[in-house]
Amino acid sequence: MEASKDTSREPTRAYSPSGPTNGSLPYDTEMQDTVTLDSTDPVSSFIPTLNQNVFFTNTDDSLQLYLVLKASNSLSFVGTVAITVIQGSVSLFGSIIPASALRHSVYAPKNYPLATLEAISYSSTLMTAPIVPDFIRGTIPASDTVIMIEDLRSGIQGLRQVCSSSLAVFEVPTDFGFDFKLREFFPIRYAGVSSTLFSTPPSWNSALVDVENAESCVEALVKGPKGSGKSTFVRMLVNRLLLRHRHVAYLDCDPGQTEFTPPGMVSLHIITEPILGPPFTHPLQPFKAHFIGSTTMQSSPHHYQACIAALLETYRLDVKYNYEVVDQGPESLIGTGTSGIPLVINNFGWNKGLGAEVTKSIESQLDLTHVYTFESPGMGGTWSTNDESKVESTSFFSLEPIKQSKPDHGQSERRSLMTMSYFHHQNRNKWNTDLPLCSRPPWEVTWADAIDRIFLIGSGSEDVATSEVLRALNGGIVALLTVDPAASRGLQRMEAKAIVPYTQGADPPDPSCSNCIGIALVRGVRASLGTLHILTPVAPELLAHARVLVMGEVKLPIWGMLDFRAEAKDINQIAGVKMTAVPFLHWSEGSDETPGAKRLRVRRNLMRKNQSISHL
Template identity: 35%
Template structure:
């Protein structure tokens, strides 16, 4: 091939034929001023600016730099490339580097590289450097030149869906059976195709096998609700070639579908039915504006062309955008979970003596909660019920923050934590996002929950279902631990392992080599008898820059208070929220009124500083506070109700919280108001079903606070109006404007300071 050197040689020869004297040739417009002979300092007109010593000392260097381009062009007549060959053999791997180097060399010959007076990465040269022998050499900073526009390669956005939707070929719209029935769409997938959907929908596998968020789903009559907001990684649907369809042909469709779909389905490997899911969860974005329209594409991506599936609550995503991230399951997660799953044809009686407790541990932001949710969903494919013990106070899976809870789950959960709040089977209120202020109460609460699991759930057999082959005689336990792995957190983590005595431990590799969570191999034995499985940590998602841990904690708290739980939930599992009522803000909802003399036995304040609250001032500390609704066993609570007057609350200063071994937390409530006279009454807002409120006779107040978003009125928030009919300046517990006192002003940070070497 013809090299760039030969091409440059031909261009120089053509230019010499036109101008035999290169020095007399007119330079480019940018070099016209540099061609003039240098003038002395005395011949220059006096300048109005005052020159510094460094500027005066650098005059000689500047004159030499200006003369350098003329001397360079004067030597251009002597072609240095005449002695070289015209043809140079270049490998294909070096083609791009040769082309880019020739382009940069051509620019160097045409015009000299401009010098910079100051660089943020290199110190300025002082006057003493001008006396060195290198003064005639031009100062050139080594920085890459920008490539031409035709050479810049723009990477396309990564594809989220390999499925190519075509209406009436692999996408079919179904007419609703009635006016109130949701719309339906049927998708026909081939093996290996992926589908990414944003929004809320229900999924039913009619034929074949798919994986959703790493969980395998086969054809059944079960409908799975899916919540896929932009604030969390999007679950991906992937078609898998099942053994039954590959060996024995296509299985029949479960429900009776139209003939046009039945005729097209034999050419595909899986048939899915998608339906709209109207639960009101989208209204949480109006309350917490950080998550506004998180179940829909962002406003700067809504105008992008996309295929319409005909459903109002979901959107088809073909390619990834900066604010959308897919849920990726690493291979080590599949391998680790596969080693603990029971075989499909195993006799469940042989599993009775084996341990079925799985603990997930590791540092924060490693993917523990996502892995624990995946492990829970995988176990539900082999067991009818799975228990979930939440030890992370800051990022709980089924309850708001500040609680340790034991939940019993019967169906897989597909969505972030705020999409499936529950009424736990048993829980205890710590009242903070960290156990650092009450470590003993934290450990005692976990010990009470694990004892309850062994006594009531571990070997609680259920009646066998006719079409369900899952194991019913064993309820495995998944334990999600906190990410505090240093200092006191490491000591608490070891205590938790001693209390739970897990059979399998999934440990995440820590970013630092000296962290104690690192293990040598993929699996090894634990001193306590558990098998340790090492899994890789996932890199931080790009969504972390949009939504912080505090944002997720706020939306979980607000989702809990606006959730609607079923009133007649089964006793075998923890009821999950089925809808969300966001028609009114919390400040406008009618509360429950509690007569403290007849319905309240004790009021307890926990947390730092609460021991200083005297009984005469407790009614000032309760308004706007979060309290736990606690039920205690009869005879275990020491109450002074006989000495309490009707106008005071049953509060004892410095009283400890109820013992976790003799009490349970039913849920949280918000104290909307207190009326101490003439009879003490409390106004409470709580989503706990009314059938359970009669058991709660103890209120425990901790350090948790309601997010500010929950105190505002979203109906008038855009216009800056009142809050539930009250002017902004008269709203209690809230203050607009700047803070008062020392430290109330916003801290100012200077970022224009230079290092010593840059001065």
């Protein structure tokens, strides 16, 4: 039975020629593991009663809500909140959160499976539980679970007006008939028209219990076809490992469905807190990353493999046993395992032909302790793995794919949302959407002084001549690379007579000696002054070391540069300029006969000669 779908239409943008699409291609979907509900089904068993299981306090201009849950009590909600478990343990998004002083950021959008807090029995000797407040301690037994909830006040709700995407909606009407007082917390008692509950197959639960009890340093690979639930399982796997380890290394090998970075990158991250929300809610500066320049490695499989090999080498040499731990207070003692920092690898979903060959190449570079393989939906059997009988030290798990539900949004819209979230993200749990990108003051970069080289990668990039490179850069997304000093000598600056430091068809820096610290939007080019105007959330102290720019196939959606402010829409302007006078944009009535109005169809089953499997 398919999950119910909210058929209400979101307001459309009055003037954008290219808004986020509501449809999706058959090969470009994401499934959620959900339980379909009728509108009268209860999704919460918790019944609030003031001063018995609900308490309020005020400190530092912030309201704290305390909930007391009996065994197996549950409370489903939508919103953006900070949760601290004071006593007992809860499950959330399939992950266990025991009592500790840690403040967990939870993002529960409307159009994702409901976030459900459920009191569970779980004991942890690695975390120190805070003291239960006096006004609660004498009224409840020690077996009850106590949770403190606060508004997160992150500003992420502003992405709704930036993207006009219902994926960024964090508010729904509450049906409890009880005032929980928080502004960003919306408890739900009964299922609505589009409500679904998060659930996990039995094979997932048994696999998570096994990895939690692993004695050696875990190196786990999660693989399977698209839409099988890899990303969801990987989040749960990382969260489970964090119960025993202070840090978990996360290697994101999927440039088309990234977890912490904008699309087009592969990255290595050091995770220190549970992942409790969809990807666009937790942009994170990587420990090390490389720019693929595309949402697939198809246009340059050799470069992709070199990037993954460099990240694996970084993990082995700089992270597994040598990562410098900075004391962050009492809770930094959590997970004091001495066997090394575990590694979790989220592989891409291309499981045939070239994709399968690249996966084998990745596996050959690893000393895996756990391999999780998803069965292929609708095809029967298990998605093939390497010869399991020859790997005695590796535990293999066959996982059920998540249930197919009709997708409301394609990966294209999710990638656009991830990109815009990145550009509007300020720091941990803070977004600023007051100004559109077209109205933000940019960095002015003089390429003669600040940039050593500019590279173009991806399909067709070798055809861009030096005389046209500024046109290609204008309005494009570029990666910001730092290059090791020894290797940077090989990137000798161009001659003074060169227009820009660019050589047609040149290969980008070797991943083994370079690092992508983020991406930037080239908002403008002033060729007469030799300057670029760029926008980026990368910190200035890091930006100063990025002397190489790499442009790929990843683009900012047209609507990403428009003025989303209501006053601009009313007077048909973009950053104070009449829409009809804005360069590079043509405004029409939306006729399907307008050039460029039809949806672009791309054949993905074609490869160039140098991309064939025999050339890998």
